[in-house]
Amino acid sequence: MSVISIFFTALFYISLIVFLVGMARKIHQFWITPAPLKIPTAPTPLTQTGVVMRMMREVVLFESLFKANKWIWLFGWLFHFGLLLVLIRHIRYFWPGDLPDIFLLTQPFKYAAFAMVIGLVGLMLRRIFVERIRYISAPSDHLMLIMLLIIGVSGAVMTFTSNHTDIIMVKEFASGLVSFNWANLPTEVHFLVHIFLVFVLMAVFPISKLLHVPGIFFSPTLNQVDDARSKRHISPWALKQEQEHATRLEQTLGKDE
């Protein structure tokens, strides 16, 4: 294997481990942090099924964002949905051996790259030209978009222009990562940039705002059932405090009578 292949192979595993360990720790942290009070935001579902439906609408359709701002919604949704389709199409590279026929169906998903790039450009332009959004942006917010944009554009360049890369090699390299049959990878610059940034993105996932992906499922305003009157909701620390009589009225409130 070439030095560059060894480097990228190593980078992949390092990023993957950072991603998995980081995400596991973060999700664990979200999980163990109690939500002491019921704080769902209207319009609140009164049942568990209602909560599941609400979550699905948020995750699939970006419902709140739609209510908030049609432009951000449009660009945000185009980007995410495009990304999803493109990711599904990428499974073919990581699949060791022959592809099941079902993958023929994902062939047109390559056009989703356009949706992704259009969405990203839209979000970028807003971030640069809309004063309020520029005000709230940190350098990392711009950087994240630039990275995604480069990933999207370099991918599209390989797919839709004559700058193809050796797809057989890509497949051998990528499926080799999964099945530990390491192989060389193509060395065209646009391909290397593409996967380098993907690996970097994977590694920064757990320490960046990409945490919105697990975060949305843990958001108490979205995931709580509005049933406070009929079911008691109490966190472990509050219960402990209650049992230990931490709040003693007669000590803190003066006379009771």
Next chain:
Amino acid sequence: MAKEFDIPVLPTYLEIPELKEGIMDGEGPFKSVQEFQNPLGFPGEKVDNWQQVAIDKMGELKSKYRSVQVFLDSCVKCGACTDKCHYFLGSSDPKNMPVARQDLFRSVYRRHFTFAGKYFPKLVGAKELDDDMLDDWYNYFHQCSQCRRCSVFCPYGIDTAEISMAAREVLDAVGIGQKYCNQILGKALTIGNNLGLPEPALRDTLLDLEEEIEEETGGVAVKYPLDQKGAEILLITPSADFFAEPHIDGLIGYGKVFHQDGVSWTLSSYASEGANFGMFIGSYDVMRKAALRIRKAALDLEVSRVMVGECGHAWRVAYSFWNTLSGAGAGATDEFAQKLQDQLDHRYPQPQHIIEYTHDLIQRGKLSFDKSANDDRIVTFHDSCNVARATNMGGIPSGQFILPRDVIKAVCNNYVDMERSTIKEATFCCGGGGGLLTDDLMEIRVKGAMPRMQALKAVERDNGVNTLAAICAICKSQFSKVLPKFDFDPYMIVSVHQLVSEAIIMDKPQTAVQKDEPQTDTDDVTSTETAET
């Protein structure tokens, strides 16, 4: 005293303002002193090692509140919330954009609790908690009414109110409390209400009210029982209802409804306050103490229902938190909570809102109205934030929007809603909630009221609306003050139960049977709850 400021001109269409950085910079509201700080368990003045104390407190809060932790990590700076805050729309100060307000807190969180912020602070906008930042916290977290409008529009449900509560808790922990809230809490937790009305004063007020109503109704003896043991309903209402205008007209309405139903009810002098400012300062413990007072009153008075009057955050605390804080509802295990659960009538949800009660009576045809009594009014309804975005009524989806409107329509012939994007879950705050209802914050109160006033102006112009009904004591007080600033009649704000009161047809005195004769001497409120409390 309060500085001079420009009153916003109401635009025909609400537009997103251009940013005016620093326009609302300032000292923030008056600071609390030792006398009010210590009883709540907070240091009397800024502690010496305040930075360390603050960072430790932040660490504690993010591990105790999932909301804080998840919200700090999940914001993508999409900007969807930037134009949703009435204080931003009214003031143009970018730090009043919800995400920018959160960022005052988040930048410090990043600096001290995240990898990226520790090693690449510039890149991710991480900042130190220095004196300037602390001033910004105090100033701008007291320009948030915790109305939660931003949370409705955020794709992750990020609720700036939660961050503002956390920030205020940190500020209290380092000894920088807000005078208005903490002074009030002191009174509520020792005397039983925010005004510091002791039992004899309360009793006098209620007797005067009874006389007044008897005169006005031509002899109908509507009673306002206090500390009446064994009554069916304990009414917990904001103490503003006892003396302020237009609140008191709402109280008159409740009394008339109870009277017509013939139910026995009572107020408590020990827990004569519905408002729970513990929520505004973000303190679980303080909020719990106030809730426990109500539990004690309910136990001592042996009531079987607890009902909440027209107060927005009182209802939020009661509806969403009482069961958690004091076990008023179902499922609590401690002795007093269980006693209360056994005592309460399970045919009714605990707690109930007075609107639910009146609505139910109307549905069952138990009340008669002369709607024409309100014919001089064209009414619109202001959804109060805490009711609209954090609670329910009637146990049906969006009942908190339906029931109050039903009640109004049952007693008035002319009702119009304000523009759809400014009501219900998207309602604009009155501008005075969240512990901002103090004269030293008048500038932000007036500016923050602008979006609500703009929507009101539109229905005034197009539909001739001359009455604004609300079910929140803070809204009522705030509107009384700010309406004239925008050239509205300050008396156009009314309680929903005032409209009920004006239209309700009372039985003639001789047919009005008082089921439970109110006792003339004071019932001794003996303490049944001594061990835990």
